[in-house]
Every structure is written in C-alpha cells, then in structure tokens.
Amino acid sequence: MHLARIAASACALALATAGTVVALAPTSSAAAGSVYSVAPYVDLSNGQEGLLDTAITGHHLKAYTAAFVLGEGCNQIWGDTLPIGADSFTDPEIARAKAEGASVIISSGGSSGLALAWTCSNQSSIDAGYQAIINDYGVTQLDFDIEGAAIADTAAAARQMQAMKDLKASNPGLQFSMTLPVLASGLTNDGVNILKAAKNAGIRIDVVNIMTMDYYAGTGTEMGQGSVAAAQATLAQMQSVDSGYTYANLGITPMIGKNDDGSTFTLADAQTVENFAVQHSVGRLAFWAITRDQACGSGGNSLPTCTEISQNQLAFTDAFVPYEGSTGGGGGGGTTSDFSLSVAPGSASAAQGGSASATVSTSVTSGSAESVSLSATGAPSGVSVAFSPTSVNSGGSSTLTATVGASVAAGSYPITVKGTASTGSHTATYTLTVTTSGGGGGGGGGGSLTNAGFETGSLSPWTCTGGSAVVSSPVHSGSHALQVTPSASSTGECDQTVTLSPNHAYTLTGWVQGPYAYIGVSGGASGSTWSNSSTWNKLTLAFTTGSSGTVTVYVHGWYGQANVDADDFTLG
Template sequence: MRLTATRASARRLTGKTRLTITALATTAAAAGFVVIGGASGAQAATPVPAHVFAPYFEAWTGDDPATLSSQSGAKYLTMAFLQTASAGSCTVDWNGSTSMSVSSSTFGSSISTIQANGGNVIPSFGGYTADTTNTEIADSCTNVSSIAAAYESLVTTYNVTRIDLDTEANSLTNSAGIDRRNKAIAQVESWAASTGRTVQFSYTLPTTTSGLDSSGLAVLQNAVSNNARVDVVNIMTFDYYDGATHEMATDTENAANGLYNQLSSLYPSKTSAQKWAMIGVTEMPGIDDYGAAETFTTADAPTVYNWAVSKGINELSFWALQRDNGNCPGTGGQDNCSGISQSQWYFSHTFEPFSGGTTNPGNDFSLSLSPSSASVNPGSSTTAQVSTAVTSGSAQSVSLSASGAPSGVTVSFNPASVTAGGSSTVTFATSSSAAPGTYAITVKGTAASGSHTATYSLTVNGSGTGGGGSLTNGGFESGSLSPWTGQSGDAVVSSPVHSGSHAAVIAPTASQTGELDQTVTLKANTSYTLTGWVQGNYAFIGVSGGASASTWTSSSSWTKLTVSFTTGSSGTVTVFVHGWYSQGNVYADDFSVS
C-alpha cells in the first residue's frame, strides 16, 4: 500500500492496496496472550480484541507510531511494511532497509509505549512494492522454515500477537510463494501451540465489489490445503478500477457479503457468526488511487462502522493513519492526506470505538464556515457557506443560529436548519448606519447530541477609502432606497436578489430610464473601481459629476459589471444605475466602490 516512486502501469496502486486478510485466532486463547521466553522471563502480551480498529501506519515516513497512536486515539496500529532488501534473501527489514532491522532498536521503544497504553501493533509483511519486486519474503525466500523463523522473530522481538500478510499484485499469482507462505503459517502455529503462545495471522487481499477474485480465493484455498489457520480475511475495499461510480459504503457491504459466501464454501462447518468474525475491511478515506469516482466520504464512515457492529466483523482498518486529514482537497491517491474536506483524525475518531466492543458511537457532527471572514461597506452584505458533517453515529437535524452581531448587522440562514452532512448559506447584511469595526460573530449549530460553533470575522469598513467617504446601502439590505434617490417606480424588492434579502428594481418607462443615484465624496484625484450586480435589458452602471465612466449589459441572469474611474479635485461623484426607455425592469444589488 505504500506510495512509491514507481507504480504498476496496469493498475495505478500505491502501497495502499496492501490491506489485509487478517488471520485471527478463533479460540479464547486467541484473545492474544503471548508468553515471551528468555532471560527476562515470561511476559503476557496485550491481547488484540475480538473487534479491533487497526489502521495502517506508514513505517517509512519517519513518523513515530506511539505519537500518532496517541494523537489519533488509535490504540492498535498495523505497521507497514516488512520485506527483504533484495530478491532471494530470507532476511526481512522494515521497508526492506538494512538500516531498519527487526530489533528492539527499530521501533522497539515506540511499540512498548503503545503496549503500555493498552494497545499493540500488527506487523505487516508484503505490500504493493514488495509484491511487485519479488521482495515479499515468501516470494523471495525458498526455505519454508526460514520464512517461519522471520514470522516468529517478530513475535519474540516485539511481543506482538498478530501478523498481517498483505498479498497483492504479483504475489497473488506466484503459486510457489503462496504455498510456501501458507506452509510457514502452519509451522508458526505449531510452534506457538508447543510454546504456549498464541499467534494470529491476518491476510490482506484486494477485492471486487462482489468478493475476492479467483486469485485471492486461491490464496485461501491453498491455506486450507496446508492446514494453515486463517483467522480473518481483511479485504481492501477501494481501488476497484472498474470504471464505475461507487457509493463506497454500499460497496464495502456488498464486497463483504460476497466474501462471507466464499468463506461459507471454504469453511462449511463454521457458524454464521464465526464466518462474520473472520472478516475485516480496510477502507481508503477520501479519494483513492483511481480518482473521485471512488471517494470514501465522512458520511460513509459511520455507515460502515454501524454495519460492522451489526455483523460482528473482526477488524476495521484504513490506509493509512497519515492520510487522516483534509490537507489536500481534490487530490487523490496521496499517502499524507485524504483529498477531501475533513477534520484531523475524523476517520480515526469514528472507527476507534470499534476496538474492544460493539457499542455504537453517539451521534455527533462538525460545523465549519467558508470563508470565515470578509469586509463590507455599510449598507452591503456578504455570504458564507455553513458546512456540517457527521462525525459519529447517524445524521441528525441541526438548527443554525448566530450571536455577536453588532447593531446594524443582521444574520440570516438559508435554510435555517440542515441534516448533518448538509450545508446552508449564511448572509451577513449591514445597514447604512452600521458602525465601522471588526466583529466576531458566532455561528452555532444545535442538535439533539449538543452544539458546535464556528466564528466569523466581519469587518464593517470605516468612513473613507483613503480619506474620503464610501458608498452606503450598496446591497439595499436596509429595506429602503435611502440614501439612493430614484425615479417613479424604483423600489426595494425581496426577489430576485443576488445576495442577502433585498435588491433594487429600476423601472424605465417610455419617458424615463428609472435612474437610481447616490452621491459620494471620495479622495480627490484617486483611482477607484465601481462594481455592481445587475439583471435585465440594457442595464447601465457608472459614475458622473466629478468623473465620467459607465458600462452596460443585457442579461436575464445576475451579471457583475465593473467600472474604473478617477476622481477629480473635489472627489465627489454620483454613482448611478439605470435601464433604458421602455426596455423593461432592471434589478441591481451589491454595489461597492473600492
């Protein structure tokens, strides 16, 4: 699953596809106690719960696993990857780097910290890079006992109770390697039984939306023939590369249902509950390697969580912990960010309660503003988007409100309530009398689970643009035309509007253009830009008096017009908007001079 400089041309997969078919013990002993021998005496390892959240940790990044475990709340990590430094070798290192040997000096202290905090790690062998370079140990090494010894070394060095085997790409078609790998699993399980240890194995395999393909199924069939116990099959529910548009939570359920049916054929003596307890799923939060058509959203996470609880599956995971942030919106296939808008550790926080229990997380949501600040002239308005997302449990109704707005500023929402996951437009409208200053306005979302807030910084511009006056009531949000002056028929309307709650209608007749004027005194001999939004036939905006400039358009939808001008010695100009004789009404909104 690791992102590397080279990728397979047939299937643009990063290391992420190396997820898991997790071989977990099915007996009570498989709760995970491992007795470590040697001079230090026996020590009980932290058990892996029967239901565990264990996201992948990218071991090549230089990040500290104990730090990220603490920050994210994920007590259990699947650490990727272990592979040989070169094809033909029987010695594994972290990331295939001889400077990162399997020893207490490499990750030992961090793993001990995680264990002391009640968790553990699951070392993962293979991954896409190893599986395409013949450095996955069972592909590289032809001695089954040496492969088994490498697995056992992880158990005794780090006091772990589960090993993950991420098998994909070329490793799915290397029949000799498949057979050696499963024979080594059987040897390790025999060794564990004879020494009083419990070792769980997990297989990570790619999947289709209807279950394993024939190559993945062949891995399990070979395990059965070699009497190798596979405790959990953890399927990678992403990177389908089938050209379809996916609803990823639904496809996870469909893929797992297909796997359940395949396990029924492989293990006919197992009960329904035992077969579900053999299943794990690994997601790729956000946009996967294929692209936007395969996006696992923040709304998908609680859906998958609740489904996993209801079925009693063994493992929830995702690729990878370092992706659990929203630092690269719109970018797919990254190993350090999800490509979607999300809060830090959103997916970890949603899945983490799965470890050790089956209690659904309580309903909760998040709230954000975009943009979170703006400056307006008195009499104008501005808008922002209020976005909500489900952070745990199910979507609920969220009522929106605001506080902290000063006199002369009104805040309105459209709509005033949303279902978590939805958005609303908030309008900040100022009257001509609004006092200049910067104000922190609190936008609040309230639901049955509680409330969340976000702060909006609104600056009401002061008198003068470089020393002069300014246009007021440019958005007509005061509800009247003043200080604009107009002709018969000109008025303030509530529809259509460009933003806020009001706009102006200019009513030309056979004998008038319906001109609406406002005189302002700006700084003398200074360049300015007039902007305004208009709708209608032959809509003109401009300035006259101390400067002369105008432009026009004919449009049935809102159109922004811009006029540049330079004031004269007095700095006074008249801003105008008008239509044309007998050509129909013109609508105007959101005028400003800057």
Template sequence: MRRTRSVRALLATLATLAASAGLVLTTGAAAHAATPLPAHVFAPYFEAYNGDSPAALAQQSGAKYLTMAFVQTERPGSCTTYWNGDTGMPIASSVFGQDFTTIRSRGGDVIPSLGGYAADNGGTEIADSCTSVDSIAAAYEKIITTYDVSRLDMDVEDNSLTNTAGIDRRNKAIKKVQDWAAANGRSVQFSYTLPTTTSGLGDTGLDVLRNAASNGTRVDVVNLMTFDYYDNATHNMANDTKTATTGLVGQLAQFNPGKTQAQLWGMVGVTEMPGIDDFGPAETFTTADAPPVLDWAVSKGINTLSFWALQRDSGSCPGTGGSDSCSGIPQDPWYFTHTFAPFTGGGSGPVTNDFSVSVAPGSASVQPGGSTTASVKTAVTSGTAQTLALKATGAPAGVTAALSPASVTAGASATLSVSASASAAPGTYPLTVTATAGSVSHTATFTLTVPGPGGDSGALVNGGFESASLAPWTCESGGALVTTPVHGGTHALKSAPTSAQTGQCGQTLTLSPNTHYTLSGWVQGSYAYLGVSGGATASAWTSSTGWSKLTVPFTTGASGTVTVYLHGWYGQSAVYGDDFSLT
C-alpha cells in the first residue's frame, strides 16, 4: 500500500516522539528470527553495481554466501539508502529479493555491506551523510527486515575513518538496532570491515572500536582488508595476512578482556584481494597464497573469510592491477572461490572433489569454410582428480564443434575444434564447453565470430556482448557487461569514467593493411566515444539519454592492427555501448 503525504507526516511526528524517548520507530516488516550465519563462513564480496545476478554468479562460482557491496545514500545529506546510491535500486524486495531467495534455497545467504571506498570518500556512507541517529537505525532495520538478513557489514575507509561525528552516529545507531533485535527475538550481527597494517589496525581503525565500546555497541566481527597496504614494500601476502590478524587479536583483547583466545579469533574476518591489488605488483595475492591462508584460517577458527570481489576471480587480464572484473594473474576461473569455499562450516570433514574448466583462447573469428582450435584446460580445485566428460554446445547451423578426447582426468587438457561451412551464417556465437563428473558440472565459454561479406579474419569479436564474459574486450576499472540498458539482445557494455580515467573498453584487431573499414555501434550516455586507435585514428562521440548510432570510417595502416574502443570522459557518468560491427 502506498502511504499518503499525511500518513508520512504522522510517521515523522511519531519518529520525533520516539527519538525523545530513546526508541527506534520501525515501519518495515515485522521482526522475526532470521537464520544465523555459520560460525565459520566464506562470503566473497559481490559487486552489486555491474548488472550481474547474485544468484547466477553464486551458482556458477560455487560461492554459497555473498557479501553484497554496497549500500549508500544517493547524495551527501540524505538519510535514504539505495544499492550503490542508485535511486533506481531502492532497498526493496523487487531489487535482488528474488536472487537472495534463490541463494537461500541453495543453503546460502547474503550479508549487505554499507559504505565502501567510493561512499566513504564522497560522503554518501549513511552515517556520514545523515545526522539523525534514529534515521540511520531505521535504515539499518529496513535492510534487515526487507531481506531477512542476520548480519550487516560496515565498510569504513578513507574519510569515514576520520569523521568522528559519523563514527559516533554509526555506533549509536548500531546499538539501537541491537536493542531492537534483542527485544524482538531477532539474531543480528554487525561486522566492521577496516583497512589494516601488516601488524594490525592503525589508530583510525582502533578509534572506531574505541567509540563502539564507549557507546556500549557490540562488534561481532572485525574484518581486515589484508591488501592495499600502500607502504612501498614488497609483500608476501599470505604471511602478511597472518601477522595482521595476530596483531588484531591482541588489539581485540583490550576491548574484550573476558574473552578467551579462541573467542577472540572467532571475532576475526579476513578479506583478501586475489591477484594484483590497487597498489600494484608488489602486492600480489597469488594462487599459491590461497591454500595456506585457508589452512591457517581453519586452524585459527576465524569467523569470516572473504575476498574482493567475486567478479575478479578470473585470469582474463594478465598484468592488470585493481580491475573489477579480473585478477591480473594467470588462474583458472573461480580458482580462489573453489579454494576458499570449504571454509564455510569450519573447513573440516570430508574434502569435496571438485575441478575447474577453461578455454584458451576464449574467442576466434572463422571465415565460412574455415576452422580453428582452442585448448580446453581442466584442473583439480579440491579433493582428488575425477574423470570428466566433455561436450560443446551452442554451435549454430553450419558450424561444428568437437572435443578430442571427449573425456579427460581432471588436470589434463583437450582440444576444441571448430569448423564453419561455406553456408554458415555471419554472426557472433557463444559456444559452451561443459565438463561433468557425477552431479557436478562446470562450464567455460568460447566466442565464435563468423564474419559477413567483406569481413576479415581479424573481425570484431563479441560486438553484441552476448557471451558470458567481456572477452576479448578489456576495460579500465568499473567496465562491465550489464543487462540494462541494452540496445539488442540481453547484454551491453558499460564504460565507467572517473576523475582519473575515461573508462576505456577496447579490443585489438589485426585487419587487412591499407584497407578502408567502417566501425559502427549504438551508444548512450554523456560524452560517449566510439573509435579506433593504433594503426588508424578516428572517432565519433555523442551525448544522449537514449541509444544513438555512431559510424566511424577509417583506413588501416601498413600493419593493419587497430584497437577498437568505447569510452566516456573524465568526471562524467557511465556510458554504454551495444551491437558494434565492422565492415
């Protein structure tokens, strides 16, 4: 039922009266007991801003629990929270509600996270933005009751660490929600995610905990971001995780003198950043770091093991640091998820046999009458090697895709052979390679392009963005596939400019030398650029709230090599592209 203005005014009056009595007025769903999280849970962060389905990616990766990032206000001074501060993504069952229900049906759950670097830097973390403790508490309660969750995570970084008024409001609001939950028989935990040194929290992080203690606020978990140390040192990331958390346990003892060592370790959370973090190669969490961190986390009995972020668990951008969509190191898809997943529930008991599958290269262009091959690689991610049955599906009429051999032992490779007949229809087609052992299956995607008349063996691949990944496109931080807005099909490309980057997404093509081509595509957003660089230089741009078609004629140089790109402009909003073609 939609509330009228007079009812809202009445609620505001009641809220004022309640505040004077030290109460929190709740207008959301009635409180009841949500299912508590396991005592030991692996819950990687999920980037809620890139258009992915949490349930779909959880299923693909094998992550049962997710930490959803981030909830914030749409502007400084506001007391209303949205996912990513986007007013089109309110805290409502219509946004992510079905995904969360599906995740729970598979035995998992979600942890909404408030704040994050962008919000903490821009003043849109709700405790920094809103000056009413009761309004902040009501916003927390709304998230809890709307999604029936049993934990909220407070990601406090950057300016939020020195905003003493915001720190105090946040802890006072948490205390009110804890009192409300206790009075209504609801289990609710609060975790603080904080930056760290290699020996424990710095002074600003400790100030957050000191203020919590002064307000009588219970902190259930302190989750250290064991990356982005920015100390210009070369790091062994696994060892630094151990020294940072050992220091944290000593610090937690100061605030919890009655707890045993085991109980203090049970308050610890760790968030890694797989691959190359934002600082650069000196801070690289490798595939070799993950198993010892898992074993250590199990042995210490920590509460939460996580990483930033699920969408990064891919090796599709070797050498790239701080990407939102890949780790920057060679790895199998979902390697870190598969390695850390056994931690949930304690990491003890029988080890599940599991594996991964990948295809390299992940795409190719084949002329009608031509063929190509790719390597299908498998790996053991837990347990022992199993026999994997392989199959390839999704080939259109006139295209054949075969695997040799049709079964391998996990850890071995096979060859994917793809042929296009003379009658194969032009287009871009995602072929799915599936590996199956018993009831467990994993997939990888190979994107095939069959050029049309006047096409070229180096033709644009995945120009409609309908494959399961960006490949072979690469983007600056924030670039991603999205499901809305789209021009055609179900996906489009998002470019994410910032004050320091244009957000460029591109792919490099080898075309015929000294030949005239025309690049075309549909774009929308402020200062959306479509163009080529390298062996030719040409571009077109527009600012449009709806889809506009851009056409870019160019002539290749002696090498024939060009980079096709989409980008926005510094400090402007995101731009989108779809249905790119090259003739």
C-alpha cells in the first residue's frame, strides 16, 4: 500500500526454507474455507497496532490482513520498522488477535517491498517459503500486494502463479488474493497481464483485490464512485481473460481518509462502496488501514497513523464490518443472476448534423447469462439514439449511435443508457456534447496553455512536485521539454490552471514518453489518458468544461517508475 514505508533492513522473522519460528498454529495443510468478506489491512510497522485489538474486541472485526512479509533473496522477513525481532512483537500480536477471535490473511509485498517470487528465481524455494507462512501461522489465505515496477515483471508473475498452483495442490481449500493498483478506468495493462499469468498457469485468482486509491486525478475526485467505476471496469477486464470470474472474485480496497494525492475517501464513500458490494456480492471489502482508522491528535499530520479527517476512532471499521453479516461471512457469490452495464467512451462530441458512437458492454456478475434489452433516455429533441443490436445476452455488447440533427443547440447532454433483464435493470451515463457545424473543439476563446512547449527554458507557469524540471534533452521538438520525476513512494506531477469557455468541448494533446505517462484535466472537468512507451507518442483527451470553464491541466508519472518526458501540448 502507498503508505506502508517498510524498512527491510530492520529484519525480523526468517520464514524461508532454512528455518521457521515457533508455530502459532501448525498445520500440514490449510483447512477448507471461504474468502473472508471483510479483511482490512493492518500495518505491523507503524506503532498503532493496538487499534487491531480494539477493533476485534469492541467492534466485531472477524478477519484482517497482516502487512507485510518481504522477500529477501530466497528468504523472507517481516518488514517491521521497530528495532525488535518478530518473535517478540509480530508473532505475539498475530497470536493475540487469533485468541481474540479474528482470522488472519498474511500479505506479502507492498509499495516498498517485494513478494518472494519477485526476489527468488528458484521455484522450489519459493514454494517452500510460502508453505512456511501457511505452516507457521496456520492460515488458509495468502495475499500478494504487487505494485510499482514489480507488476511488469512477467517472469516473476509466472513463478508466482506456479507457486500458487503447487500450493493449492498440497493445501486443500487454500485461497489467495492478488492486490493490484487500479485507476477508475480499471487495471493497467500490466495488471491484466497478471490475470493472464494465472490463466496460463491453469488457475483462477480467488480474489483480484483492487486498490481504489491515489488516482492522481485531482483533490476533488469522488472516491466512492471512483471505487465503483474501478470495480465495474476491472470485472470486465477479468472476464475478458477468464469468463468464469464474477464479483465474488473481486476485492475493493480504498485508502480511508486523506490519500497521498490529496483526495479524500469519506465515511459517505464507505457507504457507497458497501452498498455496491451488497448489491453485487463482492468477494472482499478491505481498506488501508486499521492502524490509520482514527483522527489525528492535536497538531498531528501523519498519514501513516491517522486519516487527517474528523472521525471517531475505528469509524471506517464500523462502516465496513456489517458487510460480513450481509454476506453470511462467505464473501458473496450468490446464485441470483445479475449483470453489469458500461459505456465506452463515456462521453463524445458530435457536430450539428453529425453523429457519435460508443460501445455498450455487459457482463455476467452472478448466476447465468440473461437477455438484456437496451434503451436510452435524456437525449434532447433532434438527437436520436439507436442500438445495434437492441438486446444482448449479458456478456455481449452493442453499438450505440447518437445522430444529431442540424438544428440541435450546442451544449452537453447526459443520456441515460439502461439495460433491462428479467432480474432487474442497470444504467450508465453517456454524455454527448453537440458542437456547431463549423465547430470542433472549444467553441472559441476562453484562454489557452502558456509555455506549452517549455521553450522558455523554465517551468513557469507550470507548478511541479519533486525534482521535475525543464530539460534540453530529450525533446520532441524545439530545444526544451519537461521531465517529470516520480519517487519510490509518490508520483511526479506538473499542473497548469487555465480558464476556458464554460460548457464547451475541448481537446488536449501532448507528446510523452516513459512508463505510465499520464495527461489529463481536473477541477472543472475530469479525464485522463496514458501510455507506456519508451519513444515519443501523442496522447489525445477530449473533455467538456463546466459552468466556470476553469480546469487544471496536468501531466504525471506513476510512483516507483522512471522519469516521464512531455512536450508540445495543445489545447483547443
């Protein structure tokens, strides 16, 4: 997780093949059991572990995820920053929680560490190391948090899936989750490749646990709806790899309170996520972290140990724990048929007399496929919306075509797309922006980007984080370009706020190169696009301003990745 700043040098427990610790509940094989439906993370390195005991004894928490075990060559250690060994702290803490009635998932990896398959290339040692965790802690579930550059290591991912296949063969009932970074638009390509690695190994991941946090899309991001959007998009990606996946194989893990990017996940957002989970029988709800689930003390300003919002102690735990009861403790997977509905792209522009199209996708979320009839409401007079085909079996898709009459007034129109089946209905919003027939982009005027090619040799009026700077090489054109520099624990980002014409369509373009290079807008409009290329490539983003016309244009690179270069922005 983004706030788990783990010091691997403060070594604790060697869990690897050479030896083990005093077993808390030794067992030769994991007992059969279902996925724990509520299992928030506990940072066993930040000095707030007493909150776990309070959550169990006073707030009915039944399961939690202990973070993190780290690979160190072909050995494993607890990533504990305290200057004490695991036998005197981590083991007793886990044993105490178990005695108080809570089950534990052991998590390996994290934002500042790696799971064993990423640090060891010997398959038998990897298998034995993970088996040691199962034996020493008597667990039936393992979690692997894969972030940063690790997620692109396909060889390590293949070793990981082979290990899980081997372990499942020798441990009946063993469950495992893969915790992966996500955007509101779903997994990255590397995340999808993790799913493909499982498919290639002949296994299905029990829980694909998505970190719905730190989108770096602006401080006004609605994090509850962002979690829902990410869940819907991720399930579609999962089912594109293996049609057997359902919401019972999905986990949702937000970061409670303030996030690293300045956005805030509120208690209202928690309710939004829980309502969605109940509706779709989501496999797991978690959050980062119980050891933050409290307001900061006087003068406190420390995201690793508190949420930096006003809240009662363990308020987020109280918000999520009821989901355990709503699922019967089993983590979803009911037999009632249901489906999801999405529209991509979610918005488009069309000139008067023209048309725009989008793909309406459906997927099975539980039970069996069923017939879904498609319809649309909210289109203005003079705009017709058609579907081809007009109905699909859930799992299928249809093409939406919006045809705009010559006299339709320019403006943005939200259109509700509805899918109706015998078991119920779902909707999605498609925003159609009508421009004048001479039109295109912004309807004219309203400001533009300054220093868009960085040819002044300075950043102004762009504002940047970290070590980002204007450089003379590499450049796309001219003599200067921008270099955005992420760190191991945070993104690098440069922003420029501009005032454009209100309620008009614009197109932002920019040339970028580097891993996970993003351009986007926030504030009075929201959207982003990205690429992952070692050579210059052009990114294009269409958006529509709100009533103020003011937006913030940004470019950023993801934490834990190399520099991102950007040049030659246009906005029109």
